[in-house]
Amino acid sequence: MTEDGIPTLYEWAGGTDALERLTEVFYRQVVKDDLIGPLFAHMDPGHPRYVAMWLGEVFGGPARYTGERGGYSHMLAHHLNRGITEDQRRRWVSLLMDAADEVGLPDDPEFRAAFAGYIEWGTRIARTNSQPGATPPRQAPVPRWGWGVAPPYQP
Numbered sequence: 001m002t003e004d005g006i007p008t009l010y011e012w013a014g015g016t017d018a019l020e021r022l023t024e025v026f027y028r029q030v031v032k033d034d035l036i037g038p039l040f041a042h043m044d045p046g047h048p049r050y051v052a053m054w055l056g057e058v059f060g061g062p063a064r065y066t067g068e069r070g071g072y073s074h075m076l077a078h079h080l081n082r083g084i085t086e087d088q089r090r091r092w093v094s095l096l097m098d099a100a101d102e103v104g105l106p107d108d109p110e111f112r113a114a115f116a117g118y119i120e121w122g123t124r125i126a127r128t129n130s131q132p133g134a135t136p137p138r139q140a141p142v143p144r145w146g147w148g149v150a151p152p153y154q155p
């Protein structure tokens with residue numbers, strides 16, 4: 001819960017269980033995908049769980065990616081020199097949105113707008129940072145994402 005009594009995006013999404021379901025289903029499709037599957041050919045089997053940890057921390061849940069997995073610098077290192085193209089970024093976003101529907105993440109406009117906002121932002125940064133020769137900051141906090149201009153509708 002945030003200081004003003006509004007649930008965090010993490011809580012609204014359904015917490016760790018919901019995010020782990022999301023990333024399980026997502027990466028099952030990712031590895032089969034013709035455009036982005038090859039990027040994940042040597043993926044760590046724990047990858048879906050690690051990305052769920054990252055998302056949980058970003059969306060206001062416990063800081064587990066920082067505490068247990070090395071935080072921002074560890075995430076960044078995985079994207080460096082991957083040369084992600086715009087088409088690949090778009091496919092990643094599209095498969096994640098499909099997975100969000102498939103696992104039944106809340107589909108209210110406010111949640112999906114905030115969720116999509118972070119995913120759009122994060123994937124664009126991942127693409128930029130992945131270009132050969134990119135020199136992004138090596139240290140930074142894990143971002144914390146909130147509801148933005150439209151808090152949850154609670155009649």
Ligand code: HEM
Pocket residue numbers: 036039040042043044047050051054055069074075078079082084088089092118119121122123126127
């Ligand atoms: C919001 C957007 C994104 C987030 C939050 C994210 C998150 C992460 C995290 C946390 C890791 C490290 C996992 C670990 O601790 O082992 C990672 C690795 C990786 N990411 Fe991303 N990522 C994003 C976008 C992308 C995009 C758009 C692509 C490519 C289309 C991509 C490709 C990869 C690859 C190939 C790895 C390494 C996987 C492995 O071999 O284990 N990521 N990502």
